[in-house]
Amino acid sequence: xxxxxxxxxxxxxxxxxxxxxxxxxxxxxxxxxxxxxxxxxxxxxxxxxxxxxxxxxxxxxxxxxxxxxxxxxxxxxxxxxxxxxxxxxxxxxxxxxxxxxxxxxxxxxxxxxxxxxxxxxxxxxxxxxxxxxxxxxxxxxxxxxxxxxxxxxxxxxxxxxxxxxxxxxxxxxxxxxxxxxxxxxxxxxxxxxxxxxxxxxxxxxxxxxxxxxxxxxxxxxxxxxxxxxxxxxxxxxxxxxxxxxxxxxxxxxxxxxxxxxxxxxxxxxxxxxxxxxxxxxxxxxxxxxxxxxxxxxxxxxxxxxxxx
Ligand code: CUA
Numbered sequence: 001x002x003x004x005x006x007x008x009x010x011x012x013x014x015x016x017x018x019x020x021x022x023x024x025x026x027x028x029x030x031x032x033x034x035x036x037x038x039x040x041x042x043x044x045x046x047x048x049x050x051x052x053x054x055x056x057x058x059x060x061x062x063x064x065x066x067x068x069x070x071x072x073x074x075x076x077x078x079x080x081x082x083x084x085x086x087x088x089x090x091x092x093x094x095x096x097x098x099x100x101x102x103x104x105x106x107x108x109x110x111x112x113x114x115x116x117x118x119x120x121x122x123x124x125x126x127x128x129x130x131x132x133x134x135x136x137x138x139x140x141x142x143x144x145x146x147x148x149x150x151x152x153x154x155x156x157x158x159x160x161x162x163x164x165x166x167x168x169x170x171x172x173x174x175x176x177x178x179x180x181x182x183x184x185x186x187x188x189x190x191x192x193x194x195x196x197x198x199x200x201x202x203x204x205x206x207x208x209x210x211x212x213x214x215x216x217x218x219x220x221x222x223x224x225x226x227x228x229x230x231x232x233x234x235x236x237x238x239x240x241x242x243x244x245x246x247x248x249x250x251x252x253x254x255x256x257x258x259x260x261x262x263x264x265x266x267x268x269x270x271x272x273x274x275x276x277x278x279x280x281x282x283x284x285x286x287x288x289x290x291x292x293x294x295x296x297x298x299x300x301x302x303x304x305x306x307x308x
Contacts (some may be wrong), residue, residue: 082150186267218274
């Protein structure tokens, strides 16, 4: 090989090395620029434990917004397949918001549109991060970690309002609040937030993946009033047949919802179709708690009610 050829190659090698050096420098500058203008919002791990112990902790037992001082707000959120609890929150403009996040079942993501908030939410871990919203409006929240068949429907919302407006709505902020009767909750909204991503907005389910809940639920409730409550409180796992189709999946337990919420959801589902059934009451839901059932226990009770 002649020298001229060698020099030619060496020249191009130096150019490529310079270019890659420049690119690395540009990346460092971009990171420094975004840290300086947007700030860093890297989640810290505030606690570890089994998902059960974390979810039983006061902050997650009733997730939602808590006002801790005139300029500070605490938000606890639980991610689960396929929703955030609460799904929608309202926070005041300009206040320092401390988010506490954990997951109930599998790894989820929590990304807030138009901000640089983006966290992986892990079961058994509490992620903490602080943020101050400086522009009012509605911020969309998405799960950006694939978590199962309903992942694309795992959405949430943060509404940022002025401090005075926040003061007026504060009472109704956490969606999962203690309500005394089924009539005080919006069953349709709760169904949309917690159930529709699998069972469909109208209750028709997703063929082959998630069974329909209407008119099937009303038929079940006419047979046995406690079965549907147990399926919500404790989940359901195993092969079932609904309207001539086989399903073999897992419904997670929804016992973290309040008695009034569950009654409201059930009454909404009963309204979607099927035979006329007396609406569920809060007391009926409360009576089914504390049985400590597993999702397969619920399957066994289902066999006793309808045998399929
Ligand atoms: Cu939760 Cu994807």
